[in-house]
Amino acid sequence: MKVFLNLIILLSIIFPPVVSGQEEILIGLIPEENIFRQMDRHRPLASYLSRKLGVNVRLTILSRYGDIVDSFVSRRMDGAFFGVFTSVLAMERLGVEPVVRPVNLDGSSTSQAYIFVRKGSGINGIRDMKGRRIAFVDRATATGYLYLIALLRENGISNLDSFFREYYFTGSHDASVHAVMDNRADIGIAKGRVFRKLSEKDPLIKNELVILFRSPEFPDTTLCLKKDMPESLKKRIRDTLLNMDRDRDGVEVLKALGAIRFMPATRDDFKAFFDVAKKAGIDIRNYRYR
């Protein structure tokens, strides 16, 4: 009997158990930054998980933040790296469960929204923004849209069409930064982490842009898994990700991702977001993000 058990254990090591009935795990990505770089960053992670779980893990990217909630269902995704807003939307509407989130290279696991303008643009506060062009990221982002809406609401502004000369959605945080840099917009809002990353690569950003507002800390990108995924699989995915930093291959994958490890994520992490959403006057359940 003992021998038989040992044999099973040995075989399970040599041939990692295939998730029952699961041919592939499809993970969605939000266009947090340039979609190609976003895919590049996450590809090693998908390969790593495929190896560890014994099932192919495939990535899919979305052109819109908000699309992810609809696409999650239509494309039968098993999980997705959501932004803070889309996490909350998915939790509320699809019942997905937050599992882990990456700890950034600087040790943080949260992110702020930056509202920035070009130096010498004459914009120093909310009032100066009137009649200017603004580049949002997406309606379904906290750090690329919601925070500014909340600020505007605090300042009694609720009609964007009349307040701004033009407003549009770049779809990604870096695109917002570049839009202001390229003078395709006067004001921009983007995730602080992305802004800092771009600033490091391109010093002009630091020199030419000035940050007017910083939001409270929101939980950064979070991996949420679908509600009906077997608990055992969820556990294995969570355990694999949480233990990655102890594995040489895992460390390399984390490096490509721009993280030092993964940490557990819970619903409680999103409290700050709800405050802002409240200020922005948003009802999550009925919010139209298109």
Added chain:
Amino acid sequence: MKKRLILSLGLLFLLFSIGSLLSIVYSYKITQDLKTVINLHRVEIIRQNLVINLQTVQSNLYTTGTVFGKELDVIVDNVAALDNSIRSCSGCHHSKEMTARLKDISSTIEQYEDAISYLITTTANQERIERLKMVAVGIGDILLHKTQEMSFIANKRLNEKTLKAIDAINKSRVILFITLIIAFFIALLIAFALTHQITRPVSRLVKAARAIAAGEIGYQTDYRDSTEFGELAESFNTMSLSLKEKQERMLHYVKQLTGLYNMTLSFYRLKDMDEVFGRLCMEIAELLDANQVELFLNDRKKGDFISHQAAYGLKVREPLSIPDNKVKSLFNLFRGEPIVSNDPDEIEGLSPILRGGEKNILVSWLSRKERLLGFIKVADKDEDFSEEDARLLTILSGHIAVAMENSELYKSLERQMIELREAQEQLIQAAKLAAIGELAANVAHEINNPLTSIIGFVELMKEYDDIELIKNRLEIIEHESIRARDIVRELLNFARKRPLQLSDVDINSILREVSLLTGTQAKSARVQIIEEYGEIPKMIGDPNQLKQVFVNLINNAIHAMPEGGRLEIKTSRIDEEISIIFKDTGTGIPADILPRIFEPFFTTKREKGTGLGLSISYRIIEDHGGRIDVESEEGKGTTFIIRLPVINPAFKEKFDRIKRG
């Protein structure tokens, strides 16, 4: 030669090493050139992939937002492929210009990616979207242009490199070919020189070996050098010389032995040594290469040793007589060993046997059973006498001494033989006379009858007047006289002592004659003679002797039948023999004396016989190459069986000689 071999092989090895090294170097160079060309071709493929991927992305862009628009994931994959193309391209080019261009393209691709990403992710009015699209398409076009430009440069470089590689390959081929040809000829030259150096001495040595094999013993090769072949040639010459010396020595020995053999052989064929002494002296001189050979023999009567008249090379041929005591004292002084002296004057006691002026001397003794028969003196050899000469002469002397003794013995034997033969002849004659004695009475009786008839007829004739009657009676008288004369003649013939007379003999005729002689005796002894003569051939023999045998056997038979009886005489041919049987019905011979009946002087008829009859008969038959057997049973009779060969080779030869005269 070993050094030369090592050097030559080393040189060959070096040559081929250089050739191999050159081949490796040029192969490496060619491979490198080809590698460059292949790489450039690979680059061209990569570039083509880049262009294809770029065109795919461009088409994705143009169709974005239309029904032909691709899924975002597909676009992302296409861009990733484009990115990979440029990355693989960057990995292999190192030229500054190309690196700068690739960097530029890389950066443009990044911009392109950004522009596409903006276009895809941006949600704005149509005008902005179109603008973003135009921006992306514009960058894509620039990228295509740059890629085409790079392709042009790459193609140019590819052509240059290809031409250079082909040129290098051609050059390498020529150099390798020339190297190969040169190496081949140098190797050929070395091999030729080496082969020549090896084969030349070998062929000379082979020639020398063949010369020796062909019988040219002592052949010397004139090949000389400082290599092992030179040493071999020298050893070969030494060996050849040694072989020659040995052969000469062997031939010398053979000559000596042949001489010795011929000389000694002649001794044993001769009865008289005097016949060979002359030739012997000459042959000894030849055998020992001496100029003088003299033989001294002991004169039994005088006691001195006198030089034999047969000598060789003597200047003074007068006989030399040396007193017995002087010779014997020399013999004793040297204990019978040969005297070898290359300075004869130095030896004391030698002077009596010297004639003066002998340069050197060798004396060997002729002695037999402690009797000194004489000695041989050999002198004046051109070279010194050796121990070997002494040994040879001693052997010869031994043989001469034996031959001399044999000669003496032979002479003595011959004398004895003559005496014996004379005695035998006398015995035969005596036996014959004894037989005649026995015959005489019968003969007298036999003659008496005709004589009585003659006398009777003569008495009657005195009274006859009739001449015809007288004539008739005279014929009877003549017949009876002839008969008497024949009997007497036969007896005389038989009695006459004569030597062996061979002639063609008819056994049956002889038996008839003998029967005539013995008929009366048989009749008076009441013995009936039954003659059965078969058809037998003539044979060579002495009829008189054979007659003696038959008379003897018939007489014996008649004596063995004192009460009368029957004697059967039969002849027949059995194979190559003539068989003559005398079978009587007499008293027979007791078994204990039967084996002795042919012994001389053995007789059972003390008062009548000499005891020689059967023994002489036996010898006569033996002389004729035949034999006599006897079978006897006491009280029943005796059978003598004579078997004579039809052809007796010894007699035939003798008879043929007589016939030839």
